[in-house]
Amino acid sequence: MARETAIATKSFSGFSFLKGWAGVALHFTRRRPLGAAGALIIVIMLLAATLARLISPYDPLTTDYAAMLQAPSAAHWFGTDSFGRDVLSRIIYGARTALWVGFSSSFVGATLGAIIGVASAYFGGKVDLIVQRFMDLLLSFPLIVLALVVVAVLGTGTVNVILAIMVPMVPRCALVVRSSGLSLRQTPFIDAARALGFGHARIIFRHMLPNVMAPFLIMLTAFLGQAILLEASLSFLGLGVAEPTPAWGLMLKGAAVEFAETAPWMAVYPGLAISLSVFAFNLFGDSLRDALDPKLRVS
Amino acid sequence: MEISDRASPKIIIAAILGLMMLICSPATQAAEKETPRSGGELVFAVGGTPPSLDGHRETTFAMLHPVAPHYSTLLRFDPQGYPKIVGDVAESWTASKDGRTYTFKIRRGIKFHDGSELTAKDVKATYDKIIFPPEGVASARQGSYAVVESIETPDIYTVVFHLKQPSASFVANLASPWNFVYKAEILAKDPRWYEKNVMGSGPFIFVEHVSGSHWIGKKNPDYYMKGRPYLDGYRAIFIRDTAPRVAAVRSGQALIEFRGFNPAAQEDIVKTLGNKAVVQESPWVCNLTVSMNTEKKPFSDPRVRRALTLAIDRWGASKALSKISLMKYVGGVFRPGSEFATPEAELTKLAGFGKNIEAARKEAKRLLKEAGVSEGFSFTLKNRNVKEPYEVTGVYLIDQWRQVGLNVNHVQQEEGPYFNDLRQGNYDAGIDFACDFMDEPDLQLQKFLSADKSPLNYGRYKDSVLDDLYDKQSRATNSKERLKLLRQFEKRVLDEQAYQFHVLWWQRIVPHWAKVKGWKVTPSHYVNQDLRDVWLAE
Numbered sequence: 001m002a003r004e005t006a007i008a009t010k011s012f013s014g015f016s017f018l019k020g021w022a023g024v025a026l027h028f029t030r031r032r033p034l035g036a037a038g039a040l041i042i043v044i045m046l047l048a049a050t051l052a053r054l055i056s057p058y059d060p061l062t063t064d065y066a067a068m069l070q071a072p073s074a075a076h077w078f079g080t081d082s083f084g085r086d087v088l089s090r091i092i093y094g095a096r097t098a099l100w101v102g103f104s105s106s107f108v109g110a111t112l113g114a115i116i117g118v119a120s121a122y123f124g125g126k127v128d129l130i131v132q133r134f135m136d137l138l139l140s141f142p143l144i145v146l147a148l149v150v151v152a153v154l155g156t157g158t159v160n161v162i163l164a165i166m167v168p169m170v171p172r173c174a175l176v177v178r179s180s181g182l183s184l185r186q187t188p189f190i191d192a193a194r195a196l197g198f199g200h201a202r203i204i205f206r207h208m209l210p211n212v213m214a215p216f217l218i219m220l221t222a223f224l225g226q227a228i229l230l231e232a233s234l235s236f237l238g239l240g241v242a243e244p245t246p247a248w249g250l251m252l253k254g255a256a257v258e259f260a261e262t263a264p265w266m267a268v269y270p271g272l273a274i275s276l277s278v279f280a281f282n283l284f285g286d287s288l289r290d291a292l293d294p295k296l297r298v299s
Numbered sequence: 300m301e302i303s304d305r306a307s308p309k310i311i312i313a314a315i316l317g318l319m320m321l322i323c324s325p326a327t328q329a330a331e332k333e334t335p336r337s338g339g340e341l342v343f344a345v346g347g348t349p350p351s352l353d354g355h356r357e358t359t360f361a362m363l364h365p366v367a368p369h370y371s372t373l374l375r376f377d378p379q380g381y382p383k384i385v386g387d388v389a390e391s392w393t394a395s396k397d398g399r400t401y402t403f404k405i406r407r408g409i410k411f412h413d414g415s416e417l418t419a420k421d422v423k424a425t426y427d428k429i430i431f432p433p434e435g436v437a438s439a440r441q442g443s444y445a446v447v448e449s450i451e452t453p454d455i456y457t458v459v460f461h462l463k464q465p466s467a468s469f470v471a472n473l474a475s476p477w478n479f480v481y482k483a484e485i486l487a488k489d490p491r492w493y494e495k496n497v498m499g500s501g502p503f504i505f506v507e508h509v510s511g512s513h514w515i516g517k518k519n520p521d522y523y524m525k526g527r528p529y530l531d532g533y534r535a536i537f538i539r540d541t542a543p544r545v546a547a548v549r550s551g552q553a554l555i556e557f558r559g560f561n562p563a564a565q566e567d568i569v570k571t572l573g574n575k576a577v578v579q580e581s582p583w584v585c586n587l588t589v590s591m592n593t594e595k596k597p598f599s600d601p602r603v604r605r606a607l608t609l610a611i612d613r614w615g616a617s618k619a620l621s622k623i624s625l626m627k628y629v630g631g632v633f634r635p636g637s638e639f640a641t642p643e644a645e646l647t648k649l650a651g652f653g654k655n656i657e658a659a660r661k662e663a664k665r666l667l668k669e670a671g672v673s674e675g676f677s678f679t680l681k682n683r684n685v686k687e688p689y690e691v692t693g694v695y696l697i698d699q700w701r702q703v704g705l706n707v708n709h710v711q712q713e714e715g716p717y718f719n720d721l722r723q724g725n726y727d728a729g730i731d732f733a734c735d736f737m738d739e740p741d742l743q744l745q746k747f748l749s750a751d752k753s754p755l756n757y758g759r760y761k762d763s764v765l766d767d768l769y770d771k772q773s774r775a776t777n778s779k780e781r782l783k784l785l786r787q788f789e790k791r792v793l794d795e796q797a798y799q800f801h802v803l804w805w806q807r808i809v810p811h812w813a814k815v816k817g818w819k820v821t822p823s824h825y826v827n828q829d830l831r832d833v834w835l836a837e
Contacts, residue, residue, distance in 0.1 A: 063698045065619030082563075082623045083694055156684070156711060238684050242709045244694045258542070258563045 028291070035287020041280035049095040058086035060093040060246040069263045079265035081255065085244075087265060091273050093246035098277060101158065101231040101241075105165035106223035112166075113173025114216045118208045120174065121181025122200070132178070135171035143168045147230055151239045161240045165230045173219045180212045214292040221288050225281030232274045248274045335817060339835035341533040344544045344553035348511055348537045351494040354479040355429050356437040360558055360824050363476060365514035365535035367828040368528075369412070370479035370499035373403065373422055373458075374470065378832055381821040382737055384474045388417060388500070389458075398465030398776060405456045409523045411482055411500045419452040424483035426450050426460075428490055436490045442753075443472050443741065446773075464774055467781060468741040476736055476825045502528035502831035511537055522831070529817065529834035541687060548811065554835075555811035558824045559583075561624050561687050568810040577813045579820035583805035584634050585734040587626065587692050588746075590799045592726055593760040598678075602670040604797035607728070608651035609663035610703040615656065616695055616803055624691040627806035632747070632789045634804055634822065637738035639785055649794045663703045674704040678727040681720055684711040689730055692802055696730070721757040731757060731799070736825040740785055741773050747792045747799060758798045765791055 029036035048055065057077075064084035072079045078087035120131040138146065150164035184190060185208075193203045232249030234240035236256075241247045248270040255266030347361030354366065374392075377383040386392070389403040409417040430447050432438040446466040451459040462469060479499060485492050497505040500523075503516035517532040536553055538544040545564045547553040549571045560568070569576050591598040591607070598604060613629045621627040631646055633639040646652050653659055667676075682693040690711065697707040707728075712720065721729050733755075735742045746755035749766050768788040775781035793800050809820050814836040821827050 061698065061701065063619075063695065065615065068619065068622060083698075084619075155716070238686075238711070242711045243690055244697055244709065258561075261567070262563070 028287075032287040032290065034283050035291075038280040038283030038285075038287065041276060042284060045095050045099060045277055045280070048092050049099050052092045052096055056086075056089035056092040058089040060085060060090045061244050069259065069266075071263075072265055078269045079263065081251070081266050082259065082263070083244075087251070087269055090246040090251060091248070091269055094248045094251065094270065094273065095277075097158075097241060097245060097247040098228045098231060098274075101162055101165065102224050102227040102281075105162045105231075106169060106220055106227045108162075109166035109169025109227075110173045110216060110220045110223055113170040113175075113219070114177045114209060114212060115204070116170065117174035117177030118181040118184075118204055118212060121178045121185055122204055122208060124185070128178075131174075135174050138168070138171040139175070141168070143226065143230060144233060147234060148237075148239065151234060156239055156242060158241050158245070161231060161234055164234065165227045168230075169223050169227070173216070173223070176215050176219055177212050180215050181208060184208050184211055218285060218289040218292060221281060221285035225278040225285065228281065229274065229278050333816065335529050335832075335834040336836065337529045337834070338531050339837075341530050341555075341815065341830065341833060341835060342553050343533065343535055344538050344547050344556040345514075345535050346539060346541070346544055346556065346558055348539070352497055352508075353491075353494040354477045355425075355432075356439055356494065357477070358439050361537075363825055364557055364828055365508075365516075366497065367476060367479075368501055368503040368516050368533060368830045369497050369505050370501040370829070371409065371417070371523075372474065372476065372478050372480060373426075374474040375476070375829075376474050376737070376821070376826045378821075378827045379819055381819075381823075381826065382471075384470060388422065388480055392470075394470075399462045401460045401462070401469065403458045403460075405458065406523060407456060409500050410521045412498055412504045412519065413482075414521075415482065415484075417480060417482075417500045418455040419458045420455060421480055421483045422458045423450050423452050424486045425478065425480045426458075428481070428486055429478060433490050440472075440475065440477060442745065443468075443475075465776055466741075466773060467775060468739045468773065471737055471739055472741070474737075476828065501829055503530075503533060503829075506532070513537065524831065528831045530830065533830055551812065554815050555809065555818070557809065557818075557828060559625070559807045559809045562622055562808065565808045565810045572812065575813055576810055578808060578810045580809070581807045581820045581822050582628055582634060582636050583625070583734075583807040583824070584637075584736070584738055584822045585625075585732065585805040585807075585824075586630070586634075587688060587802045587805075588731050588733065588799045589696065589802060590721065590729045590731045590757040591797075592724055592728070593758050593798060594724055595727055597670055597672050597676075598727060600670045601796050602666040603672055604800075605650050605794075606663040606666040606670070606672075606703065607700065607705075608793070608797045608800040609659040609666070610705075611651050611696065611699045611800075611802065612656040612659075613652060613803060614654055620688075620691060620695060620803065621806060624688045625805040625808075626688045626692060626803040628804040630801060630804045631793055632743055632801065633740070633785070634738050634743075637822075639738060639740055639743075639782070641786065641789060645786070649790065650797060651793070651800060660703050667703065667705075672705075675706055676704070677706040677708060679708045679710050681717060681726040681729040682709060682711050683717050683730070684713055688805065689732075692730060696802065722754075724757075724759050726757075729757060730802075734823070734825070736823045738822070740781070744769055744772075744785075744788060747788070756799075760796075760798050762791070762796065762798070 062085065067080050067084040069082055070076055070080040076086050078091065080086055116131060120128045146168040147164040150167050151160060154160040154163060190203060190207060193207050231240055235247050235249030236253045238253060240249055243250060251270035252267055259266050345361055345364045347359060349362035349366060351357060352366055371388045373387060373389050374384050375387040377385045388406055388409055390406045392401060392403045394401050405419050405422060411417055427450060428436065429438050430441060430444040432441060446462050446464060446469060448461045448463045453459060481493055482498060485498065502519050502522045504519050506515040506517050508514045514535040515532065518528055518530060522528065538547055541564065544556055545560060545567055548556055549568050565578060569578060591604050593599050617627055617629050628635040631641045631649065647654055680693060680697065683689045693709050697709055700707050720726050733746060745753050747765060748756060748769055749761040750756045750759050751761060752766060765788060768784055772781050772784040775784060792798055807820060807824065815833065816836050817832040817834045
């Protein structure tokens with residue numbers, strides 16, 4: 001009897017948990033339908049990337065020279081490329097590359113930026129001055145130029161592309177998070193932590209960083225779209241991931257120049273995938289900012 | 300049947316009608332139209348920029364195409380009858396019976412662009428620089444003339460080359476389009492002067508070079524061949540990327556790009572220009588090879604290298620890749636169709652050149668297993684970051700090797716780091732290329748010699764059997780004997796040891812404006828570039 005009760009309680013808890021998330025999602029959808037649309041596209045992307053092996057009709061790397069440059073048909077919904085590879089399968093697998101590069105570079109970039117921003121705000125004085133001038137220096141380079149410099153120094157390849165995209169993200173996040181950190185520094189609980197003799201690291205990581213999560217999350221989602229676009233740009237320029245890896249920018253590179261007129265599907269679909277994903281992350285990021293920013297919430 | 304010796308009226312009328320038809324026929328009209336016309340400026344695109352202006356040190360067409368019209372060479376390939384060799388500054392030549400002495404008579408009255416006369420002294424100074432370069436002076440093809448012992452000038456119109464031993468390729472090497480004849484006086488003062496300056500005796504005089512933008516030449520009124528060149532001048536415009544280069548030809552900003560385009564670009568140009576375009580095609584003395592780093596395991600094992608070449612379906616690649624790229628012809632170490640090429644029946648017996656790809660892949664898997672290379676083994680393929688034909692070939696090879704259970708990481712690099720890695724052995728497998736100005740074993744086999752003999756050997760192996768075969772074939776004066784030695788060399792390189800192996804030989808496709816006349820495509824994009832016979836129909 002006691003066991004049955006426990007199971008019943010557990011099921012009830014799971015259901016409540018789901019109900020709670022569903023409620024949040026429903027609330028978010030009602031309040032911010034555009035953000036919800038963005039989130040839906042992101043979820044579809046995530047599912048496509050995760051289940052690529054199950055849902056893609058063909059192996060994205062297998063060439064079929066009997067089916068080169070075929071227009072969209074029942075056999076190949078999005079047509080084939082100049083190697084006879086299925087464009088739809090490459091787009092599905094390309095979501096993996098986009099999300100892997102996008103998430104890892106934005107997460108690492110935003111996290112490093114947040115730590116630097118908070119530390120800079122916390123220490124203030126000369127440390128803040130030096131750190132901020134260095135950040136200003138990095139910010140003076142346009143995003144793509146800085147990424148190009150990093151790739152030029154380190155070389156091409158997925159890991160280097162992640163680094164190349166991550167580096168320009170750091171100062172942008174540091175700047176935003178620092179401003180939140182500056183107001184936090186003056187709060188009584190930070191003074192109290194200091195008075196209790198906590199170390200700098202403990203104050204920064206355990207007390208300040210959790211309190212800058214809102215701007216951090218906003219920056220993270222905003223960076224995701226930019227990172228996907230940057231990865232596509234670098235691949236398009238031949239500095240990103242290498243063939244035959246399925247990647248949207250790389251697919252555009254191969255198609256837009258030579259086959260724009262004879263096989264436009266080769267450029268149209270990866271182009272749409274890039275636009276749609278950047279659009280989705282921007283919509284979701286904007287809505288998240290609106291939802292998390294107390295000033296906007298009040299207004 | 301009776302034959303009358305008097306022509307009947309019917310026959311006379313038929314003959315008159317026939318004659319009229321002949322006069323009015325399109326062929327005759329075309330022949331009339333083909334009379335060269337003087338004047339005009341030829342604008343052509345070049346897919347690169349010259350690193351220096353010295354033909355003796357450079358190896359790129361990007362230097363040759365804009366610079367060659369300023370110079371003469373000792374011998375040259377007949378522009379309308381490649382690979383026939385004719386004299387340029389040499390009026391005639393003779394060889395001694397033992398094949399060790401060659402005497403060249405220099406044409407009188409050839410003038411450099413500064414007005415001074417070109418003599419045997421200038422030819423000697425030129426070849427001294429190429430064959431025995433002073434310290435600090437680079438000579439890219441010095442090795443091709445290792446057989447030369449000395450050069451003499453008994454008089455100002457005679458040059459004599461003394462060879463250490465007879466050489467089958469010596470005369471052809473003197474027709475090298477890279478061997479611009481320089482002025483002895485200038486070389487004596489500064490052997491590196493020609494790296495940054497131009498002063499030759501060719502059909503065009505240098506006018507202007509704006510680095511990265513364009514190059515201009517004007518007609519040489521004192522050119523030794525009367526009535527040539529036909530053009531008033533030429534302008535080479537440097538456009539590195541293929542798409543804008545295609546657009547330039549399509550729009551008429553450039554009338555031709557001599558190196559050639561791939562089939563997609565050709566289709567694009569022809570579609571736009573219609574009957575204003577003509578397309579010249581030829582096999583190309585260029586190929587892509589796969590180089591294996593024999594110092595690294597498991598590539599030090601010939602079984603693994605053989606497995607890698609066996610896995611490649613070259614006949615399938617020929618059909619498929621020729622539609623989208625320059626890659627086309629299946630061949631061994633010599634260009635298919637050339638006098639040295641291995642006949643197909645014999646070629647298909649070499650590892651990786653057979654037509655039964657299933658059997659070849661089965662054998663490849665067996666060899667890999669025997670060599671202890673497990674399914675899913677990963678290695679890196681280094682490649683140039685150039686789409687055509689490098690990336691296309693890289694993608695093809697990776698797919699081929701996947702089919703025998705190998706995972707390949709494709710690393711594309713810019714030219715500098717790429718060659719650096721290959722030279723230093725910082726690679727597993729790499730895609731390499733070879734382009735020559737003619738079909739000649741002495742040239743095509745050099746890259747397969749032992750690493751201490753050939754800087755072009757990126758496989759890093761030493762093989763005295765190959766070196767010995769190379770020397771023997773180079774000295775062979777009997778063509779049958781030479782062919783036999785060449786077959787042995789080929790079998791050892793491509794089959795028994797599979798040190799390096801060819802993927803495909805290239806096709807040369809040059810679509811251009813029909814008004815560009817007098818230029819004939821050849822199997823090399825290095826020859827026939829002095830533009831002296833080129834003219835514009837409009």
